[in-house]
Amino acid sequence: MKINILNKNYWKTIPFLGLMVVSMLFTACENNESVGGGEIIISKVYLEDVNSSVQDREVTFARLGQLLRIEGSGFTGLKKVYINGLSTYFNPVYISKNSMLISVSGETPIVEATEDVRNTIRFVNDNHEALISFEIRSSAPTITNISNTLPLPGETVTVYGTGLTEVRKVTFPGNIEVTTGITDGDEGKSFTVVVPNGVSPDGGSLFIECSNGGAYSPAYFNFKKGLLLNFDGTGSHGFWGASTSMIQDVDLESASIGAENVSQGKYVAHRPARITSFAAATNRDSEVWTGxxxxxxxxxxxxxxxxxxxxxxxxxxxYVPTAWKNSGFLKVCLINNFNGGEWAGGVYNYVPWLVDGKVVPFQTAGWTTVTIPLNKFYRFADADYTFEDVLAFREAATYSNFGLFFENSDIKLKDVTGVDSDIEFPSATTSVNVYTDNWRIVSLKTPTFSDFPE
Incomplete structure (x- = not known):
């Protein structure tokens, strides 16, 4: 049988051609992988926190706004990352083959996320996807204000802030724990709690535990050591002369007033009972001082x-039992060196019925706490002062009495807000009742709470 040499050579080329085709296919796949992205593998997730002693910490959960470092492989060619179903921005500059950085957006849904995407992170390129289970929590809760920071045991206080959902425990100064009598408010913005017996008179912070984690209040709760004057023996009530404006001992009142948070012994009425009303366009209508x-x-x-x-x-x-609006304010004086009418120097004018430039009637059901940071006083509002500056200012004064005026002069909005404005609020005759008590200096320092104790 005659053998066709050409045919024989043809059949010899088949395996070689097959290898070429397979090789080309592999090359094409490799090119597609490099262009569109290879398999994505996630090995670990780290929390990046420059304020922590552990700045790169492996974690199993994160909060809104936190920065994550994802470790693994196949990040080259990454197109999308979905956190709880939300397409989340990432900067390609911070991606390498084996690592990437991404922040959990504040817009990430938590309870709103559907069950199939809640507590997941999904990574997508043109060829592959990877899905990991990873808990996403709301931002850490915060405490911004407490309705009364010097209440009596058994009274109810309201704690304001953010993320205050399902509060299960409140720890008061002195390590007094409360797990009952706690009622959640609206949308995590507040809760109420009944004040227990035994709270330390040294004061300090409240610590709360809720579904979003833990949080401290500023260190001002029940800080009795900071009392300047309570009209019941702590501090000295100073008065002199016989002027109509000077509030004397006999002008103090002691009848029990207020609901939920009631009066505590003696207190000062800034319109004493002997004065029927304050005329319009007047200053220093009443004055009460420490000694x-x-x-x-x-x-x-x-x-x-x-x-x-x-x-x-x-x-x-x-305590303001009826609506206070349109006229009158309290002038807080660091020293006794003012004649009234000032919007400068070592004073602060408290006008609670002006909110965001608009008149909002101010009224309280019971006694509530007003907090005025000392850097709000006009003399100390324009630089980075310390408490030493206030101490030295008082020590240099001829009369170091601390006190409050009730004033009833016209108000310029620009004086209240510090923003240029032509709006004025003309004064009017007023007979409003305004009572104060328990003047004190407190710390606003707030302990830091971490999900990961150092």
Whole structure:
């Protein structure tokens, strides 16, 4: 049989051609993988926190706004990342083959996320996807205000802030734990709690535990050591002369007033019963003073003189049983060196019925706490002062009495907000009742809570 040499050579080429085709296919796949992305493998997730002693920590959950470092392989060619179903931005500059950085967006749904995507992160390129289970929590809760920071045991206080959902425990100063009598407010913005017996008179922070984690309040709850004057023996009520404006001992009142948070012994009525009303366009209508007082000796053991002034505040409790609006304000004076009408110097004018430039009637059901950081006082509002600056200012004064005026003059909006405006609020005759008590200096320093104790 004649063998066709050409045919024989043809059949010899088949395996070689097959290898070429397979090789070309593999090359095409490799090119597609490099262009569209290869298999994505996630091995670990780290929390990046420059404020922590552990700045790169492996975690199983993260909160809104936190920065994550994802470790694994196949990140080259990554097109999309979905956190709880939300397409989340990432910067390609911070992607390598084996690592990437991504922040959990504040818009990431939590309870709104559907069950199939909740607590997941999905990574997508043109060729592959990878899905991991990873818990996403809301932002850490915060406490911004407490309705009354010097209440009586058994009274109810409201705690305001963010993320305050399903509060299960409140720890009061003195390590007094409360797990009952806690009622959640609206959308995590507040909750109420009944004050227990035994809260430390040294004061401090409230610590709360809720579904979003833990949070501290500023260290001002029940801080009785900061009392300047309570009209019941702590501090000295100073008065002199016989002027109509000067509030004397006999002008103090003691009848029980207020609901839920009631009066505590004696208190001052800034329109004493002997005065029917305050005329319009008048200043220094009433005045009540401490009898001097050495703040350095009283306070610096608890609030160091080096404390930034934004972390120190005046607090007093106030009761206004009927709507206060349109006219009148309290002038808080760091020293006794003012004639009334000032919007500058060592004073602060408290106008609670002006909110965001609009008149909002101010009224309280019971006694509530007013907090005024000392860097709001006009003399100390334009630089980074410390508590030492206030102490030195008082010590240099001829009369170091601390006090409050009730004033009833016209108000320019620009004086209240510091923003240029032609709006004015003309004064009118007023007979409003405004009561205060428990004047005190407190710390606004707030302990830091971490999900990962150091």
């Amino acid at each position: 001097g007082g050495d703040w350095r000796a009283l306070l610096t053991s608890y609030i160091p003189a080096t404390t930034p002034l934004g972390e120190v505040a005046l607090q007093f409790d106030i």
